Amino acid sequence: MxxxxxxxxxxxxxxxxxxxxxxxxxxxxxxxxxxxxxxxxxxxxxxxxxxxxxxxxxxxxxxxxxxxxxxxxxxxxxxxxxxxxxxxxxxxxxxxxxxxxxxxxxxxxxxxxxxxxxxxxxxxxxxxxxxxxxxxxxxxxxxxxxxxKERGKAFGFYAAxxxxxxxxxxxxxxxxxxxxxxxxxxxxxxxxxxxxxxxxxxxxxxxxxRQHVAREHAKLDLVGAALLGVAVVAIMLPVTQAGEAETEPSWWLLGVAAAGLAGFLAWERRLELGGRHPLVKLKLLKTRTYSAGALTGFCFFAAQPSIFVLCQIYFQRGMGYSPLQAAMATMSYAIGSAVAAVIGGRIVHLFGRWLIVGGSLVTTAGLGLTAMLAGSGTDGTTLPLAGALLLAGLGAGFVIAPNQTMVMSEIPRPEGGTAAGVYQTGLRVGSSIGVPLAMTLYFSTLQAHRGDVAVAVGRGLTATTAIFGVALLVSLTSVLLFGRQATSNEPPPTDRALASPSAR
Structure with a gap:
């Protein structure tokens, strides 16, 4: 062992x-x-x-x-x-x-x-x-x-x-x-x-x-933290500004983001080669299950938050619901996601990445149906929309928890927090990009169609469906390239490979 x-x-x-x-x-x-x-x-x-x-x-x-x-x-x-x-x-x-x-x-x-x-x-x-x-x-x-298997169950409950x-x-x-x-x-x-x-x-x-912590700690990589911080802010700021009516997005900051990210990677590599303590060990990014899962998660979360924003607009502005009524109308997605996440966490060890592929396919289909129903602008769509959102939510539950489990399956426990931080940063950046893009399409369609909320929401949801489709392609490609790779009962085999230089 x-x-x-x-x-x-x-x-x-x-x-x-x-x-x-x-x-x-x-x-x-x-x-x-x-x-x-x-x-x-x-x-x-x-x-x-x-x-x-x-x-x-x-x-x-x-x-x-x-x-x-x-x-x-x-x-x-x-x-x-x-x-x-x-x-x-x-x-x-x-x-x-x-x-x-x-x-x-x-x-x-x-x-x-x-x-x-x-x-x-x-x-x-x-x-x-x-x-x-x-x-x-x-x-x-x-x-x-x-x-x-217990880790899969735990991540399933967390996703729920x-x-x-x-x-x-x-x-x-x-x-x-x-x-x-x-x-x-x-x-x-x-x-x-x-x-x-x-x-x-x-x-x-x-x-x-409780944990026994060594008396002497490696110094925090402040230079790496600063470079990564510049890159993250320079990505998120202009796409956040894109959602503001009175602010012109500072797209030039994307160039700053690229420079900051390149500087961060070069600095981290220098520290690692010098036997020092980098903020992120680059070997982490070379772990196939981690990188593939992180990319899938990025695409998935670039799409998911837009669902709630657009559906709230549809039910409140298009259907005249109160905020509380609109929240109840969109609950089916969250309920489906919570139920499927618990199940997905329990069976991910049996199906591995194929479960993520299947979940992505169901989510894409469910959201495509949601976009079609919302865009039709016909009365009596509340129940069908709730059903379509339930289908999309069920698929999402079979993606979020299993993907989290697969992402962390080969990560050594000493690097768990850092790996989680990098992964969640990617999800946040994805969310910050996806919502402004969906809202920009919504507002432009609203103006072109003389305030027709149904058509505008339908277009926004169609774009969101396309992003889910990209997540599906990424997850399918990872299966074809790397195999299903279900989780095992053994501790991560790469603990020594990613252990800090000082430990070795």
């Missing part, structure tokens, strides 16, 4: 107290803490869209402030992920989880107490940064505590949590707004994280596995 990093403390600056991570009898209780934290963070992201109109009126926000209340959070989130993953790998994921959770709760208080647009914007950026600090620790802990939080977020937000009232209800939308977060914090101190 291949020796894992958990069995050989010299391979990593940390090791768990338990013998093998999968043998820890409290691992599922600790996993529930991770799910609670993930639910809290994702709930925040899905509730803000419902509260935003009330926030705008209450604080008299400018259009730019409204946009950056959302965009600033996304940018800060994406900017912190990779560095946060490295900090967790080097200094202990439990420790970074607790720090990030406390900071997230503090930012929640500041968001809810905002008295003006500037206050809110700064608080939202801080909230995004703390969410970005927390997220890689969750995935890294799952990678650390589970292996083989993503779907559930996406579904209930608008419902909870809309319910709070109706119960408390729009003038102050938005503050409680931010405060709803507090009881969840405090309970999670108490349980985390008791249940998350």
């Amino acid at each position: 291949t020796t894992s990093a958990q069995e050989s403390p010299s391979d990593s600056p940390e090791s768990t107290d338990s013998t093998e991570a999968g043998a820890d009898p409290r691992r599922w209780l600790a996993f529930s803490v991770c799910l609670a934290a993930g639910f809290m963070v994702l709930l925040d992201g899905s509730m803000i869209n419902v509260a935003l109109p009330s926030v705008e009126r209450s604080l008299d926000l400018t259009p730019t402030q409204v946009t950056w209340t959302v965009s600033g959070y996304i940018l800060a989130f994406g900017l912190t992920l990779v560095t946060a993953g490295r900090l967790g790998d080097d200094h202990g994921r439990r420790k970074m989880f607790l720090i990030a959770l406390v900071l997230f709760l503090i930012s929640s208080v500041f968001c809810g107490a905002s008295q003006n647009g500037t206050w809110l914007l700064i608080s939202r950026i801080a909230r995004g940064a703390t969410a970005g600090l927390l997220n890689p620790q969750i995935v890294g802990l799952i990678q650390q505590m589970f292996s083989g 949590t993503v779907g559930i939080s996406t579904a209930v977020g608008p419902l909870i937000g809309g319910g709070i707004m109706e119960l408390v009232g729009p003038s102050t209800g938005w503050r409680y939308v931010f405060y709803v994280s507090l009881p969840i977060g405090i309970a999670t914090l108490v349980l985390a101190t008791r249940l998350l596995p």
Whole structure:
């Protein structure tokens, strides 16, 4: 049996107290803490869209402030992920989880107490940064505590949590707004994280596995973090601006992004060849399962967020639904995704990448049907649309959880947080590109067809379907090139290959 990093403390600056991570009898209780934290963070992201109109009126926000209340959070989130993953790998994921959770709760208080647009914007950026600090620790802990079939199940439940939080977020937000009232209800939308977060914090101190961390830590690669940060911001900023009516996108920043990315790769290679501690070990990117899965995830998440934005527009502006009614009308996608994610996590070890191919095919078909129904503009489409969205959601569940499992299947546990950070950064960049592209097509079609919301939404969903089609092609190509490669019960065989130079 291949020796894992958990069995050989010299391979990593940390090791768990338990013998093998999968043998820890409290691992599922600790996993529930991770799910609670993930639910809290994702709930925040899905509730803000419902509260935003009330926030705008209450604080008299400018259009730019409204946009950056959302965009600033996304940018800060994406900017912190990779560095946060490295900090967790080097200094202990439990420790970074607790720090990030406390900071997230503090930012929640500041968001809810905002008295003006500037206050809110700064608080939202801080909230995004703390969410970005927390997220890689969750995935890294799952990678650390589970292996083989159990890891697939765990990622399945995690993906289901993503779907559930996406579904209930608008419902909870809309319910709070109706119960408390729009003038102050938005503050409680931010405060709803507090009881969840405090309970999670108490349980985390008791249940998350303790780690023995080496006294001497490798210095954080600040140059690599800065270069990667420049590249991420330079990609996300212009595509975010593309969604603003009054701002001309700074497309020249894409050249800065390319230069920053090239500089980052050159710097990381230099550190690795010199036996030093890079932010991202480039051998990670050469792992076939990781690279193929990351590209599939990038394409998939470039399309998925646009579904909710466009469907909300269709039901609210086209059908005259309230925000709460519109949220209920789109729940079928999230429910289907949550159910399929649990199943997909359990059977990914049997089908490997073929499960991802099948899920991508079903999602593409379901969303194509959704685009056709929405674009028709005929009455009585709510139930058929819910059915089409359910089909698309079922397919998505068979992609998200299995793809996460396959991505991490050959990643050694010492690199779990960093790998999760890089992967999630790709998802965030994909989301930041896909939504503005879909909205640009929506607005241009709306203008060309004299305000016909149905036609404009149909065109936007058709473009989103095409992006899902690209994800399908990527997943199919990876199967044909690399095989199905289902996960095994053995620890990752590449722990030594990716161990830090100082450890070797």
